[in-house]
Amino acid sequence: MERLGTGIGWRPEIADAVERMPGIDWVEVVAENTCPGHLPESLRRLRERGVTVVPHGVSLGLGGADRPDESRLTALAERAAALGSPLVTEHIAFVRAGGVLTASPRLEAGHLLPVPRTRDALDVLCENVRIAQAALPVPLAVENIAALIAWPDEEMTEGQFLYELADRTGVRLLIDVANLHTNHVNRGEDPAAALADLPLEAIAYVHVAGGFERDGVWHDSHAHPVPRPVLDILTDLASRVSPPGVLLERDENFPEPAELEGELAAIRGAVEKGREQGGAPGTTVSRTREQGAAPTASASRATAPVPAPDTTPARQRLALAQAALLSALVAGTPVPEGFDRVRLGVQARALAGKRADVVAKVAPELPVILGTGYRSAFLGYAHGHPMTGGYRRDALDFAGHLLGAGTVRDERALAELREWWLERSGSRPRSHRPGVRLARATRRVLLRR
Template identity: 55%
Template sequence: MTPPHGVGIGWRTEIAGFVAGLPGLRFVEVVAESVPADGPLPDGLVALRERDVAVVPHGVRLSLGGAEPVEPARVAHLASVARRLDAPLVSEHIAFVRAGGREAGHLLPLPRSRGAVDATCANVARAQAELPVPIALEPIAALFDWPDDELDEAEFLTEILDRTGALLLLDVANVYANARNRGTDPLALLDRLPLDRIAYLHVAGGAEHGGFYHDTHTHPVPSPVLDLLGELCARHRPPALLLERDGHYPPAPELRAELDALAGVSGYPVVT
């Protein structure tokens, strides 16, 4: 199980051919729910594993921050995918996606309350008990804060990480989006997070709409996010970072240029 290192990219069927042609690629991330728990694996992922490219399953449906216990079947699926891909770790979100039996179909932010910390830690512990590899937790981008917040973002994240022993998947674009939409300083958050706990980074594009910055994953990475990535890597450079694109895929030369820009800012080797 080769741990993630260098610059990676989110594996999607629409760009599987492009990803397969990256000579310096050492890791990818795949949406865990898109991989079957049994039966044939996607050919592209099999070929990457044969090249010793690490594949990290990235879950989107566990609802680790939900008030209800995490569903055993969803944890079992994530665990099975991790085993089938010989993954070095898995990742999921500090968020909830369902409540009262209803599925939101979207990652929803938690109130930064002590009750939410307790619920999240309990669900992470339930997942960790079944997973064959470590888990990294990703804070999400949010367009609003709940009125009953008791902790600031750094306190909230650090307490969850300390109590669970989980790794951190830090999305630089989410840090930028939240700071811009809240009118806060993203560097102030970075300076209070346990950066040494980062397993890898996410970087993605976004766009302004209706007075808010939206983390779209369908636009190029803007220069302020690249600048923030550079500031983060100057403080502590994690072992790996990953470009997320989830639609409106640009031509291959543009996607290569985006990967090269991430490598240039962060100091990692290019993969193209």
């Protein structure tokens, strides 16, 4: 595996700061936020300097019951090629449910949700990973996610689940130590036990991020400083294996560059401390799983191929379970048996809040038009209107709902909202229609007089 070094998540808000930061060996970009033919100049300059850029996908839904969407795989492959990346990464999560397998409406989570650690889910995930591997021009690495909720009747620990996934597919692992901490607080899972179960040679790189605790629940916000417990887990990991790369994630609430550089220094220090505890740099400390050593990727490839199981029944069972859970979270249907109702309520509010935040980013005019009433209006809308498409569709549907409901009382805001919605709805924006262009040009001339 290529040595990546120390990196940071590239975001437009900190692009200039990232270019000036010392010791940045590589960056990671959200794949869905990049366009292969129109890369930001900052990324172009970083690549010209020899800085590696890795695309990180968030919408493939490899842990979902459906097979991966071909168009999403093609888009991910195009970004890997455009960025000259040595690998691409995605999440072990599901992000949508419903549809053909359940004969129910398609629902979008708008966020990463955990898959059950069951044999059914593992069989489906393994097949989905193999499909993705065949479609991508570079190796794939998959990331463990943070979770507020736990599935009932799980059959494996996280470490065992990841071990079997890597062993059966040869996929590499992106280990997020902040997510291990999140699952420790929220689900009582031991990070050290998870690390002990992992096939350490499969690690592609490591994520480090911050969050916050509220009412006994840890929220993986990517908007707060990295806490000491997360750095301690990173030290534990680095005592077991020398990770090829370590990356700081920060998605919002960006601090001054000096603070980010201080967090990067703390990350380097945690890795170095782990190396000192584990032995010489670059060595892997031997670990056993149950009574045998973890097989290496090369050993797995040397064995005779095992025929893949028929996943159709597993997909159908998984589809029903995921659709029931997602419907409870975003459509207010009854909570499936075995789930913690209070924790599902926390997750549902978190999903709605994330929808409000992302819609505000993709359609920044809406918070301006609606002012301080934007968030409460959106949360009220989200309660009874699940997301069935992307965030831009969600923004249009929200605006259309407000116009139809007649809840916007301010005449100026109502007029601006109607104009915004008409501009963006339909097969062709109103601004591209000759009559609208003429009317706007006339209005501008009159306003100048």
